[in-house]
Amino acid sequence: MDTVISLIGRNFGILAIDTISPRSIFIMKKDLNKCVEIGKNKYLIVSGLPGDVSQFTDFIQKSVQLNSLKTGIPFSTHSVANFVRKELSECLRKNPVKVNLTILGFDDSIGPSLYFIDYLGNLQRMNYCVQGHASLLVFSLLDRHFKKEMDIKPAIGLLVKCIGVLKNRFLINQVGFFNKNNRF
Amino acid sequence: MEYNGGCVIAMGGKNCLAVASDLRFGLENFTQGLNTPKMFRINQKMFIAMTGLLGDIATLKQVIEYKLSLYSTKESKTIRPLILVTMLSLFLYQNRFSPFVVETIVAGLNENEKPLICTMDVLGATSFSSKFVVSGTCSESLYGICENYWKPGMEPEELFKTISNCLILGSNRDCLSGWGGMVHIISTNGVETKSLKTRMD
Secondary structure, three states, rough: OOOOEEEEEEEEEEEEEEEOOOEEEEEEOOOOOEEEEEOOOOOEEEEEHHHHHHHHHHHHHHHHHHHHHHHHOOOOOHHHHHHHHHHHHHHHHHOOEEEEEEEEEOOOOOEEEEEEEEEOOOOOEEEEEEEEHHHHHHHHHHHHHHOOOOOOHHHHHHHHHHHHHHHHOOOOOOOOOOEEEEEE | OOOOOOEEEEEEEEOEEEEEOOOOOOEEEEEOOOOOOEEEEEEOEEEEEEEEEEEHHHHHHHHHHHHHHHHHHHHOOOOOOOHHHHHHHHHHHHHOOOOOOOOEEEEEEEOOOOOEEEEEEEOEEEEEOEEEEEEOOHHHHHHHHHHHHHOOOOHHHHHHHHHHHHHHHHHHHHOOOOOOEEEEEEEEOEEEEEEOOOOOO
């Protein structure tokens, strides 16, 4: 399962995403970029069943674009997150899509914000979030060391620590980590 | 029902009402968030509290907000608690074969300042009480504790102490609830919100 570690600092957000694309016991592709940009300064990472992931990502990306063209108003991160949640909860009872998402975005008025959405439509706004099996290993480390309004160097240091833990103890060899570090 | 965990209590006092919930957001055994109260303010003197699947809670809250704004536009007045209960109960039953996995509690003060508390199951079966209602993963222990501590005619301060005690004691032994608590006390003077310090485990 994909690992996504994300945290928010003073005026920036960091995402660390693994770059492997597995198929059963093999690594199909080692340098996959799973981070999708929706609108300006908003990033979406979807993980779950491969077919559902690509279909749902495309659907969300294009729907958000269409809506912002129709209304002429660019979407905020909060509205994108709630839109995705609504689509997921409607899909839940019609054609279930087993995907978990992380949305990281920056708005001029609010600053950086991070949202986690479950495949059941549970939306949660958080300061730091881990997605995937790695959450069992990394979350407690983040609980211990995360501080609100961190500067960029300590945040990257914390991220390196988390990746170190994974390299040490995680069964799957997640080859590289792609770091989307947006100084907004 | 037990996927996200959580618990909610609503208690009636003398011309006042209190609603309390824990703050845990979990994915089965994993605690993901610590700031998710399960109560939502409907209008000046009414609250809705829900336990169950958090996605359905969010959807239902948005549906209620939509129906309420439609009602207040059509009828040009604020809704009474009993009307909301009936509306919600009907709506929940409309999804008879793919129900919202939530147990709802409606708590509000009537015009005559008498508290009205009611609980509903997944299909909208209502159950009114003059004392208290509970809902959530630790509802069995909450029933026992509230039955013990509730007294008729409690004033807001005493009601706050009672409901806080009950929430803390009930969620202490339950691993799927807890991680903080929040209480709203609704009285003729308005709504007071207080946070509770609980065991963080």
